[in-house]
Amino acid sequence: MVLALAAAALALPIVVSDPFALDISIRVLLFAFIGVAWNLMGGYAKQLSLGHAAFFGLGAYTSTILLIRFGISPWIGILAGGVVAMAASLPIGALCFRLRGPYFAIATIATAQVLMLLFLKFRDFAWGAEGTTLPNLGDAPLMMQFESKAAYYYLALALLALGLAITYRIERSWMGFYLVAVGEDEDAAEAVGVDTTKIKRHIYLISAFLTALGGTFYVEYIYFIDPNTAFSFNVSVEAALVSIVGGVGTLWGPVVGTALLEATSALLQSWFGSGHGGVQLTVYSLILIAVILWRPSGLIGLFTDLYQRFTAGSARAKEVPLDG
Amino acid sequence: MNVALLLFTANYRTVQTAYSELSFHIGPLYFAVAKLIAFGIAMLLSAVLYLFLHGTDLGKAMRAAAQNREVAMLMGINPDRVFCVAVGVALALAGAAGSLLMPFYPAYPLVGQIFVLMAFVAVVLGTLGNITGALIASLMMGVAESLGVQFVGADSGLIVVFVMLLLTLALRPNGLFGGWAR
Numbered sequence: 001m002v003l004a005l006a007a008a009a010l011a012l013p014i015v016v017s018d019p020f021a022l023d024i025s026i027r028v029l030l031f032a033f034i035g036v037a038w039n040l041m042g043g044y045a046k047q048l049s050l051g052h053a054a055f056f057g058l059g060a061y062t063s064t065i066l067l068i069r070f071g072i073s074p075w076i077g078i079l080a081g082g083v084v085a086m087a088a089s090l091p092i093g094a095l096c097f098r099l100r101g102p103y104f105a106i107a108t109i110a111t112a113q114v115l116m117l118l119f120l121k122f123r124d125f126a127w128g129a130e131g132t133t134l135p136n137l138g139d140a141p142l143m144m145q146f147e148s149k150a151a152y153y154y155l156a157l158a159l160l161a162l163g164l165a166i167t168y169r170i171e172r173s174w175m176g177f178y179l180v181a182v183g184e185d186e187d188a189a190e191a192v193g194v195d196t197t198k199i200k201r202h203i204y205l206i207s208a209f210l211t212a213l214g215g216t217f218y219v220e221y222i223y224f225i226d227p228n229t230a231f232s233f234n235v236s237v238e239a240a241l242v243s244i245v246g247g248v249g250t251l252w253g254p255v256v257g258t259a260l261l262e263a264t265s266a267l268l269q270s271w272f273g274s275g276h277g278g279v280q281l282t283v284y285s286l287i288l289i290a291v292i293l294w295r296p297s298g299l300i301g302l303f304t305d306l307y308q309r310f311t312a313g314s315a316r317a318k319e320v321p322l323d324g
Numbered sequence: 325m326n327v328a329l330l331l332f333t334a335n336y337r338t339v340q341t342a343y344s345e346l347s348f349h350i351g352p353l354y355f356a357v358a359k360l361i362a363f364g365i366a367m368l369l370s371a372v373l374y375l376f377l378h379g380t381d382l383g384k385a386m387r388a389a390a391q392n393r394e395v396a397m398l399m400g401i402n403p404d405r406v407f408c409v410a411v412g413v414a415l416a417l418a419g420a421a422g423s424l425l426m427p428f429y430p431a432y433p434l435v436g437q438i439f440v441l442m443a444f445v446a447v448v449l450g451t452l453g454n455i456t457g458a459l460i461a462s463l464m465m466g467v468a469e470s471l472g473v474q475f476v477g478a479d480s481g482l483i484v485v486f487v488m489l490l491l492t493l494a495l496r497p498n499g500l501f502g503g504w505a506r
Binding site: 233 | 444477494
């Protein structure tokens with residue numbers, strides 16, 4: 001099934017050439033990727049971070065500054081951004097990991113806000129509030145700039161595949177079990193010998209690195225950066241929301257959640273966008289509330305339930321002749 | 325919020341009251357009447373809320389249900405009912421705060437977003453579930469923001485507030501009134 005999905009994802013830009021549809025697909029892939037990065041931290045270890053915009057913005061700004069000030073290709077910048085985000089996650093983690101629940105959430109929001117306000121202040125160095133546009137070099141694959149949207153699509157797809165592969169590996173390693181233990185009950189995990197601070201630090205490093213990759217990709221895609229988009233609170237919320245709607249602590253949860261949310265919002269926008277402002281947002285919120293009330297553990301539960309019913313049904317079918 | 329966007333459009337609106345422009349001086353200090361009224365009523369409402377939470381059976385049930393849901397149920401409290409009342413009281417107070425702001429603050433559908441974050445910061449800084457703490461924390465935040473604007477730069481007020489929050493949480497993980505860090 002995964003193979004069929006991957007084949008469909010690979011074939012999509014060949015079949016679909018409408019730029020609007022491709023743009024939506026790219027956004028879906030990007031936010032699914034950021035959701036996957038958030039899910040490592042917020043889903044498996046249940047550390048409700050609402051400050052992942054900090055890493056998104058750091059990744060975006062690092063690669064942009066390297067590109068414009070030093071002429072370094074974003075291919076290097078994307079990794080540099082990831083490393084900067086990892087470095088930033090250490091002090092943020094040291095500060096926040098002792099906090100629980102809402103205290104942790106608000107501390108992560110505060111760090112992202114402080115970073116945004118600092119970048120608003122850095123006028124000479126990082127263009128302050130007005131932001132900057134990235135130089136358009138035309139078709140320059142070495143500078144991560146492409147003529148066709150399909151190239152961006154495949155790049156976003158590659159990022160998502162990377163995120164899913166890392167999650168898959170972690171989910172099945174000792175680290176995944178440690179993370180779930182921390183998520184279930186931190187004190188109990190500590191009592192049976194899990195170094196909770198260390199495991200949270202490690203997963204925060206990975207999560208920050210991946211989120212920063214998403215940030216670099218985003219500015220390279222939209223050709224513009226300013227503190228309010230790079231460190232937008234909406235990025236943090238979106239990352240958490242798609243995972244929560246799709247199902248936290250599951251491999252495919254964020255992907256399912258993003259596909260649903262982004263597709264609905266884009267479709268609603270094209271249906272209602274020309275009428276009264278706000279209609280599409282109202283309908284979107286109603287759908288969101290309905291999903292959360294109907295499936296508090298996320299939509300992914302729907303799929304696994306069906307799958308289990310299906311396999312349980314066939315298993316019973318096999319058992320019957322044995323009994324008889 | 326988005327329904328408000330639909331109904332009232334995204335325009336800014338203000339209310340002019342008889343006292344919107346009034347102000348008076350005491351020595352070198354300057355007071356705007358509208359803000360003073362808002363401050364007075366807000367303090368009064370906080371005091372009433374404090375009395376409600378600590379003096380009435382319903383208020384005590386609310387705090388008990390928040391502390392430990394299961395034990396509260398054993399004591400014959402219906403947590404769902406109590407939480408419904410709590411949400412109602414909270415929304416009513418937030419509505420009151422909104423109307424108190426109207427004489428000197430423009431209203432538009434997305435106005436709440438600024439206050440949501442600041443309210444969350446104040447409550448966490450002053451320890452969740454502690455009214456006195458939230459009051460003291462909000463005063464500290466207001467003073468910190470003004471000092472930041474005065475001494476660090478006009479755009480740095482919020483940096484000072486957030487840094488203050490982070491430093492406080494570093495020393496006291498449960499807010500100002502949640503006991504020292506171990």
